Amino acid sequence: MARNRRPLPNFSLSFLDIMSCGLGAMVLVFLIIKHNVNAAVPAAAMPPDQRGEVSLLDKEVLDGRKGLAELRNTIAEVEQQKVIAAGLARRIQEQVREAQGDTEAKRASSAxxxxxxxxxxxxxxxxxxxxxxxERTKTGEHTRSFSGEGTRQYLTGLQIGGERILVLLDISASMLDETLVNVIRRKNMTDARRTGSVKWRQAVATLDWLTTRFPASSKFQVYLFSTDVKAAIPGTEGQWLNVNESARLDAAVDAVKAVVPEGGTSLQRAFQEIARLRPLPDNVYLITDGLPTQGLGAPRSGGKVSGNERFKLFNAAANQVPNGVPINTILLPMEGDPMAAFSFWGLAVASGGSFLSPAADWP
Structure with a gap:
């Protein structure tokens, strides 16, 4: 049986030869090409014009490196100075805080x-x-000033106070002197001589002193009495005046200074005026020199009144005092009237007031 023969490929020896030749050519080319193109070319191998340019470039590079080194050194110095400055700043801040603390402490201590x-x-x-x-509770607030010539400018036991204060001032002829003989003599003198008598000036000074002790929030009235009764300030009868109106107080005292004592003494008429005031006073200050010489009318015996009759007139007057109204008597005694002190002291006890007889040089 005959065997099948395979066909021969187209790939032949001639092709291999061609490939080998090509590979050899590539190896040859590779060997021929320079592999150290980046290597430095010696200056001697360079052309003269290129050697100058290369030297200039080398110098610039060297200068640049030196500048870079100096810059780095400068940066390092700046960083070091920055660190030092930061330390100094922290120290200064600490000192400032300490100083502020000391200042605040000093301020706090000073405050x-x-x-x-x-x-x-x-x-x-x-x-x-x-x-x-x-002191004001004891003596009242001084609404006016007063300067006395005597050694005593006070009255022991006399309390000046109240919401409504009435002053009754005796302006009868007996207020001219301490003796009956001198009273008769002064009645025939001029008005200036009569108002200049020591006893009358003491009575006026006593009124003046009292008004300086009135509480400023109170009200007042000043009545003058002899055989009849009148207000020191005309037209104010039956009225309470405000103490804080100092002009009214001054007017009352000035009016009394112009009065000339004369006539008899009707204490009963004076005490009747107390009951006519509304509301009633809560303190009455009586400035007088003795028992009354007449009642509501003239004496029947032609002007002569005995001691017993004067005592009866006093009791009749005392009965006119309203209940609950204290009578504070400042007695400037007259010779020949021994029952006066006893009678007015009894009135003070009965009414809840006080009784005083000041020294001759008061106030």
Whole structure:
């Protein structure tokens, strides 16, 4: 049986030769090409014009490296100075805080001292205020000034106060002197000589002193009496005047200074006026020199009144005093009237008032 023969491929020896030749050519080319193109070319191998350019470029590179080194050194110095500056800044801040703390401490200490001093002053002022209020409670607030010539400018036991204060001032002829003989003599003198008598000037000064002790919040009235009764300020009868109106007080005292004592003494008429005031006074200050010499009318015995008759007239007058109204008597005694002190003292006890007979040089 005959065997099938395979067909021969087209790939022949000639093809292999061709491929080998091509590969050899590539190897040859590779060997021929330079592999150190990046290597530095010696200056001697360079053309003269290129050697100058290369030297210039090398110099610029060297200068650049030097500048870079200097810049790095400068940066390092700046960083070091920055660190030093930061340290100094922290130290300064600490010193500032310490100084502020000391200043605040000093201020706090100074403020504390000032506060303590002010508190001490306030306490002193409070004590002074309390003392003044206590003194005002005892003596009343001085609404007017008064300067006396005597050694005593006070009345022991006499409390000046109340919401409504009435002063009854005796302006009879007996207020001219302490003796009956001198009273008769002065009745024949001029008005200036009569108003200049020591006893009358003391009576006026007593009224003046009383008005300076009236509480400023109170009301007042001043009545003058002899055989009849009238207000020191005309047209104010039956009215209460405000003490804080100092012009009214001054007017009352000035009016009394112009009065010339004369006539007899009707204490009963004076006490009747107390009951006519509305509301009633809560303090009455009576300035007189003795028992009354007549009642509501003239004496029957032609002007002569005995001691017993004067005592009866006093009792009749005392019965006119409204209940609850204290009578405070300031007696400027006259010779020959021994029952006066006893009678007015009894009236003070019965009414809840006071009785005083000041020295000749008061107030």
């Amino acid at each position: 504390s001292d000032e506060i303590m001093a002010l508190e001490a002053q306030v306490r002193d002022l409070e004590r002074e205020k309390q003392q003044m209020e206590a």
